[in-house]
Amino acid sequence: MSGYSPPVSAPVHEAVMPLAFLLGRWAGEGEGSYPTIEPFLYGEEITLSHVGKPFLAYAQRTWRLDDGRPLHAETGYWRCPSPTHVEVVLSHPTGVVEVSEGSLRSTSVVLSSTAIARTATAKEITAIARRIDVEGDQLVYHLDMAAVGVELCGHLQATLHRVSAPL
Amino acid sequence: MSGYSPPVSAPVHEAVMPLAFLLGRWAGEGEGSYPTIEPFLYGEEITLSHVGKPFLAYAQRTWRLDDGRPLHAETGYWRCPSPTHVEVVLSHPTGVVEVSEGSLRSTSVVLSSTAIARTATAKEITAIARRIDVEGDQLVYHLDMAAVGVELCGHLQATLHRVSAPL
Numbered sequence: 249m250s251g252y253s254p255p256v257s258a259p260v261h262e263a264v265m266p267l268a269f270l271l272g273r274w275a276g277e278g279e280g281s282y283p284t285i286e287p288f289l290y291g292e293e294i295t296l297s298h299v300g301k302p303f304l305a306y307a308q309r310t311w312r313l314d315d316g317r318p319l320h321a322e323t324g325y326w327r328c329p330s331p332t333h334v335e336v337v338l339s340h341p342t343g344v345v346e347v348s349e350g351s352l353r354s355t356s357v358v359l360s361s362t363a364i365a366r367t368a369t370a371k372e373i374t375a376i377a378r379r380i381d382v383e384g385d386q387l388v389y390h391l392d393m394a395a396v397g398v399e400l401c402g403h404l405q406a407t408l409h410r411v412s413a414p415l
Numbered sequence: 416m417s418g419y420s421p422p423v424s425a426p427v428h429e430a431v432m433p434l435a436f437l438l439g440r441w442a443g444e445g446e447g448s449y450p451t452i453e454p455f456l457y458g459e460e461i462t463l464s465h466v467g468k469p470f471l472a473y474a475q476r477t478w479r480l481d482d483g484r485p486l487h488a489e490t491g492y493w494r495c496p497s498p499t500h501v502e503v504v505l506s507h508p509t510g511v512v513e514v515s516e517g518s519l520r521s522t523s524v525v526l527s528s529t530a531i532a533r534t535a536t537a538k539e540i541t542a543i544a545r546r547i548d549v550e551g552d553q554l555v556y557h558l559d560m561a562a563v564g565v566e567l568c569g570h571l572q573a574t575l576h577r578v579s580a581p582l
Contacts, residue, residue: 303508323490324506335534339491341470345512365530367502
């Protein structure tokens, strides 16, 4: 049998070329708040990579700033069916899956959830909205969330810097 | 700031202890078929890991046996709200998210999708059913799928072996 041979030298697929500015490993810090919880700070790492196919693979994890213990995580994929339209599919370890779509203008992405589904025991999340702005090697995002009966409002914001070149 | 410090020495969280038999890196081969496509063979790697929290992180990728080029991939999380009940949330790079739930008996898991959502440009998948049987270091799975107007029927089956100890 042939083993897995990711085409590391493969060019970025033309379909996701408009998202190539996101490629790499990003690290930084953020702050979270929500009407139902105490505000908190967190460390974060985001990795966006590709294998030459028409999607980017996305993985994210956050941790406590005081002792590095893991907090949240997300994994999924980014697609770009047109140069100005972005589709994102994500899984959350809280038992939630998210489909978000939106617009790409230059290096800014604005996404709104079009579908959220969850397992029987997961907390209810009804909407997620994301805005991501990249300037060179700095990535800033804001995330709004509607959950547990609270209407859509600010939940997370973070500033990250690219710490590794595109994978 | 404190960097990410995964508690590598953390014990498996008691909530996912019934799934601990899945932990590790698995590799093997499978065969795929569907009424709308030619049958095909593939190589596959599955990784199930944990960070001491009440979920397992899951990542899967398949490749062509002839040249190793990547085919499909999935990422997501496994939860175990009771010793006999399993919840799985997954993202597919085809623009699909999946929530599957089912039963755990000894080292066999039977899952059926409870929700599937997709982006505007993704192909329609309406149901996925999975059966996973582990005996020691061998993992066998069968996956049935209903998609593009075809009723639920066999799509994938593969046999993998554990190539790395639990992460």
